[in-house]
Amino acid sequence: MPPRVNPTARHERLGAELRKLRERAGLTARAAAELLGTDQAQMSNMEAGRVGASAERVRRLASHYACEDEALIDALVTMATERTRGWWEEYRTTLPRTFLDLSELEFHATTMRTIKVVEIPGIMQTERHARAVFDYYPPSLPPEDLEARVSHRVQRRIVLDRERPPLIEAVIHEAALRMTVGGAATAREQLRFLLELSSHPTISIRVIPFTAGQFAGPGVSMLYLGGPVPQLDTVQVDTPLTGVFMDAEAQLGRYRTLYAKVESASLGVADTRDFIHRLARDL
Numbered sequence: 001m002p003p004r005v006n007p008t009a010r011h012e013r014l015g016a017e018l019r020k021l022r023e024r025a026g027l028t029a030r031a032a033a034e035l036l037g038t039d040q041a042q043m044s045n046m047e048a049g050r051v052g053a054s055a056e057r058v059r060r061l062a063s064h065y066a067c068e069d070e071a072l073i074d075a076l077v078t079m080a081t082e083r084t085r086g087w088w089e090e091y092r093t094t095l096p097r098t099f100l101d102l103s104e105l106e107f108h109a110t111t112m113r114t115i116k117v118v119e120i121p122g123i124m125q126t127e128r129h130a131r132a133v134f135d136y137y138p139p140s141l142p143p144e145d146l147e148a149r150v151s152h153r154v155q156r157r158i159v160l161d162r163e164r165p166p167l168i169e170a171v172i173h174e175a176a177l178r179m180t181v182g183g184a185a186t187a188r189e190q191l192r193f194l195l196e197l198s199s200h201p202t203i204s205i206r207v208i209p210f211t212a213g214q215f216a217g218p219g220v221s222m223l224y225l226g227g228p229v230p231q232l233d234t235v236q237v238d239t240p241l242t243g244v245f246m247d248a249e250a251q252l253g254r255y256r257t258l259y260a261k262v263e264s265a266s267l268g269v270a271d272t273r274d275f276i277h278r279l280a281r282d283l
Helices: 009-024 029-036 040-047 055-064 070-081 087-091 097-108 127-134 143-161 174-178 184-198 249-264 269-282
Strands: 111-116 167-173 203-208 222-226 234-238 243-246
Touching (some): 009 040, 009 070, 009 097, 029 040, 029 055, 055 070, 087 097, 087 143, 097 143, 097 234, 097 243, 111 249, 127 143, 167 174, 167 249, 174 203, 203 269, 243 249
Parallel strands (some): 111 167, 167 203
Antiparallel strands (some): 222 234, 234 243
């Protein structure tokens, strides 16, 4: 089978985790390939996500690498053998790849923790709010591209309909809640939608008020996606042009600590509901 031209985020993460296990074992790609009876090019393609890895190969490699973490091995086998075609695939020729990668990561996440300072979390945006956001940045998008981005953002909430939806925790700064994106009516609708979402059994929303004395500024915005095991967690941060995904152990630890610190400066869940209700009433 020829190598994949466009491996998905999940394909690439599986390959990256296999590479990490190999490097911890002190083996070169050539040595690992010989243990599998293949060549270095095939091993490199596997670790880049360009070719698949069967369950048998994943387990054989784990054995060769002396990995005894059964939970991690089982999670990697699941990644290797899953053949589900995600809803986001319909956008593959329309949207930038980072949109699709984020959808895939959210779909498989067990938990999602987000910090937003000057914007509403994408998965929590109403259709009108999302349209106003995408319509703001120059150059203007063609109508079909604009509609695709809005539709994709709204569909990300499909994760809430899973049999076991992820636990979603959001910490949103008061600045984001007070911005009248799209006008007062759209902003009021958005605030009321946040109140509706806060009633979902797996969603927790907290606000950081302007009066919080332990908050450092806008540079903390991020999305932390929990995997089936901690080693498969991912952090996503936005840049002016795209989103960046990180999974190095040190980065994951830094953002776990950051989330806990920011959360400690926020209002409780009940107080947050009252806070958002007052904002919506006063608009």
